[in-house]
Amino acid sequence: MFPLYYAMVGWPSLISDGRLGVRGMRAANAALCAAWLAAAATILMSIAGRRVVLAAGLFAGLTPLAMYLSGGINPSGPEAAAAVCFWAAVLALIHGRSSLARRTLLVLAGLSGTALVTGRFIGMFWVGLILVLSLLTAHRSVWLPFVRGLLKPVFVPIAAAAVVMGAYTLTARSYQTFKPLRPVDRDLSEVVRLSLGNIDKQLSELVAYFGWLSVPPGPVTLASWALVVLMIIVFAAYGNGQVRFGTGVGLAFVLLLPLLIQGLAFARPTIGGWQGRYTLPLAVGVTLLAVIPAGVSSARGRIPVIVAWAAMAVYTVGHIAAIRDAWGIFTTGLDNTRLSPPFTAVPVTTARAGLVIVAAGGLLILAAILLKDRTRPDRADLGPPAAKDLDPAASLSAHRL
Numbered sequence: 001m002f003p004l005y006y007a008m009v010g011w012p013s014l015i016s017d018g019r020l021g022v023r024g025m026r027a028a029n030a031a032l033c034a035a036w037l038a039a040a041a042t043i044l045m046s047i048a049g050r051r052v053v054l055a056a057g058l059f060a061g062l063t064p065l066a067m068y069l070s071g072g073i074n075p076s077g078p079e080a081a082a083a084v085c086f087w088a089a090v091l092a093l094i095h096g097r098s099s100l101a102r103r104t105l106l107v108l109a110g111l112s113g114t115a116l117v118t119g120r121f122i123g124m125f126w127v128g129l130i131l132v133l134s135l136l137t138a139h140r141s142v143w144l145p146f147v148r149g150l151l152k153p154v155f156v157p158i159a160a161a162a163v164v165m166g167a168y169t170l171t172a173r174s175y176q177t178f179k180p181l182r183p184v185d186r187d188l189s190e191v192v193r194l195s196l197g198n199i200d201k202q203l204s205e206l207v208a209y210f211g212w213l214s215v216p217p218g219p220v221t222l223a224s225w226a227l228v229v230l231m232i233i234v235f236a237a238y239g240n241g242q243v244r245f246g247t248g249v250g251l252a253f254v255l256l257l258p259l260l261i262q263g264l265a266f267a268r269p270t271i272g273g274w275q276g277r278y279t280l281p282l283a284v285g286v287t288l289l290a291v292i293p294a295g296v297s298s299a300r301g302r303i304p305v306i307v308a309w310a311a312m313a314v315y316t317v318g319h320i321a322a323i324r325d326a327w328g329i330f331t332t333g334l335d336n337t338r339l340s341p342p343f344t345a346v347p348v349t350t351a352r353a354g355l356v357i358v359a360a361g362g363l364l365i366l367a368a369i370l371l372k373d374r375t376r377p378d379r380a381d382l383g384p385p386a387a388k389d390l391d392p393a394a395s396l397s398a399h400r401l
Contacts, residue, residue, distance in 0.1 A: 004118045005075045025073045033070035036081035039108055043088040046099045049297030056308035057291030059315055060228045061284035064208035064322035065277055079119035080280035085112035087285030089264040090134045094146055100367040106153040113158040121169040124162045126281040135295045136246035205276025206283055208322040224318025227244040231311040232287050239295030250286040255280060
């Protein structure tokens with residue numbers, strides 16, 4: 001970790017080292033995350049297209065864990081929030097669909113990228129991967145002009161922050177924060193087996209694993225985000241080949257990157273264990289790969305709107321279910337040092353009702369895919385307008401004839 005985060009969030013502890021200081025640090029962390037998310041939302045709402053689709057793309061990446069960390073004292077919260085802003089700014093600059101001034105987008109990209117780099121030592125990797133995945137959604141002719149345009153206003157401050165962060169990481173050995181995993185002295189097959197056996201937990205931790213990795217998400221929450229992934233695939237299908245390819249590669253990275261790093265951690269214990277929340281800077285922006293480029297957000301018809309509203313309904317159910325499953329943590333507070341068990345007094349019918357809602361959301365998305373679009377064709381589909389449609393005098397002459 002880099003001391004900058006604790007300087008920005010930990011200052012309330014200088015005023016009070018008790019309950020007030022802890023709550024102050026939580027509030028500072030929440031304010032920092034809210035600022036980044038508000039900037040990202042501003043960028044998205046400035047993009048030409050259907051706002052409900054753009055909003056669904058933003059919310060889909062904000063898992064219950066991402067929102068939970070925004071109210072804690074953990075650099076993973078601002079790291080994920082800054083990543084959302086960086087994703088949005090970079091994609092808006094590449095595709096040129098935002099009504100915001102280019103200078104504003106450059107400033108937001110530079111600030112959020114610098115914040116992402118200084119969050120953890122792996123932030124340099126996230127910045128590079130976000131840039132590559134974003135460029136994959138555009139034609140190759142855009143790549144070089146985009147890189148040249150961002151060289152001074154964005155890359156220079158990010159590179160400077162990366163150098164400082166790298167020097168601090170090597171000097172303070174901040175990469176050795178956690179206890180190494182048990183070394184594996186056998187063949188590669190055991191490493192692969194252990195990594196594959198842990199992938200389901202990695203994905204669960206990415207969605208909603210609260211406490212000290214002690215309260216896993218319930219089936220309703222996991223099913224909700226499975227449907228969110230389906231929404232991403234539907235949205236990407238509306239884009240061109242570059243959008244589909246970039247979104248597919250992004251989803252593959254979310255799935256395979258923890259598997260690869262976990263395997264390296266078993267083979268080389270000095271790397272340390274990988275938790276699902278470490279993948280948040282990547283996961284929060286994959287949905288933006290599908291909605292910011294021209295495609296689903298500017299598509300005609302009802303299907304994108306139906307899918308977006310259905311996805312946000314399922315998203316809401318998933319958040320409510322995650323809070324219900326971890327209710328004991330939220331109600332324990334600072335006065336009780338013993339972790340309360342998850343809230344189990346909810347009747348079984350509540351869980352069944354949640355499953356029914358999730359299933360209904362899935363059926364709604366499926367119906368939207370299969371539903372034939374019956375909207376009237378636009379003028380663009382009918383060819384150029386006739387002269388009588390443009391000139392009132394011509395229209396009057398035609399009427400007299």
